[in-house]
Amino acid sequence: MADTTPQADAAAPEATADRKAARLAKQIRAFATSHGGSAEGQLAHIARGTTRIALVGANGEWGNLVAPSMETARTAAALAGLTLHDDFDGEFAAKVRTGPYEWSRMAGLQLGGPANPQQ
Template sequence: MSSAETATPAATDARAERRAKRIAKNISSFAKQHGGTAEGVVEYVGRTATRIVMVGADGAWGDQVAPTYAVGQRAAELAGMKLHASFEGELALRVKTGAYEWKRMAGIQLGG
């Protein structure tokens, strides 16, 4: 039996909460560095990961990866991050991209 099979539900919940708190600290740090607030979305990446995309008050963006959707949502909640249903419209328009992103996007388009 693996340790995951022998773990009690309480132990699993405690581990998920610790992960959420660790990710929430990163989200809070990002928000503090970028205008004091962050908004974003929690998106499935696959069966084993979730991506939290954050947009700071200054338009900077970043992301964090959580092991599950529930942990991602809990981390955003603990950090006080306003969640949106999708990364579209007003939220997407607030993102400010720099020279690095434009150069990277051009390189991808040109096969580089």
């Protein structure tokens, strides 16, 4: 029979957050391994309590993960040994390597990329 005491009910969300942080940490480590052996990151609140984990690999490749809370994101970063930056600017932003796809998406028609949809 399942334990339905208040202590068990309170522990369930914490256990779920721990599992999510462990999964995110595994994804962060996999990203680092496949992009030069290390990665750095920055955490940013995006919406409804969720947090973006922006990752930049040693080779300049970048990616994002989304955590359900800032606390889960911080725990995942700590478990993965991720170096965190306060802001995504300066030296950290300069490490990002962008390719033709990103430039065409950012510049749109100016560089022959897709047009912005008509509103």
